[in-house]
Amino acid sequence: MSSLNDEARKSVRDALDTLRRWSSEITAVNDRFSTKAIDHIAAAKEAMGWPDHKTAKTGYSATPPGLMHYFLLVDSARDILQEATTLETAVIDKVAEAVYASQRP
Numbered sequence: 001m002s003s004l005n006d007e008a009r010k011s012v013r014d015a016l017d018t019l020r021r022w023s024s025e026i027t028a029v030n031d032r033f034s035t036k037a038i039d040h041i042a043a044a045k046e047a048m049g050w051p052d053h054k055t056a057k058t059g060y061s062a063t064p065p066g067l068m069h070y071f072l073l074v075d076s077a078r079d080i081l082q083e084a085t086t087l088e089t090a091v092i093d094k095v096a097e098a099v100y101a102s103q104r105p
Contacts, residue, residue, distance in 0.1 A: 004103060012103045019096040023089050030085040038078050045074045 004012065 009103075012099060015099050016096055019092055019099065023092040023096070026085075026089050026092065030089075034081065034085050038081065041074055041078055050074065
């Protein structure tokens with residue numbers, strides 16, 4: 001950062017610090033709530049009598065016709081939420097890397 005003036009160096013440091021704190025806070029919130037939310041989704045699905053996608057049979061199932069897509073939707077939502085929480089911090093970390101790389105001469 002030697003080629004940057006004092007104001008530019010401070011701005012880059014502030015941006016990096018803010019991105020790192022944001023990533024850390026998101027990680028902490030995701031750690032606290034994602035497992036709970038996914039567990040509650042699974043409990044609700046079970047309480048409604050929907051089968052687990054691992055135990056549901058293709059074709060014939062004990063699930064009444066028309067309900068199969070609902071439990072698949074719940075499973076898909078769970079998978080998407082898990083992926084989204086991982087991607088969220090990865091994107092912030094990539095932005096921080098780009099900010100850091102941009103300040104090198």
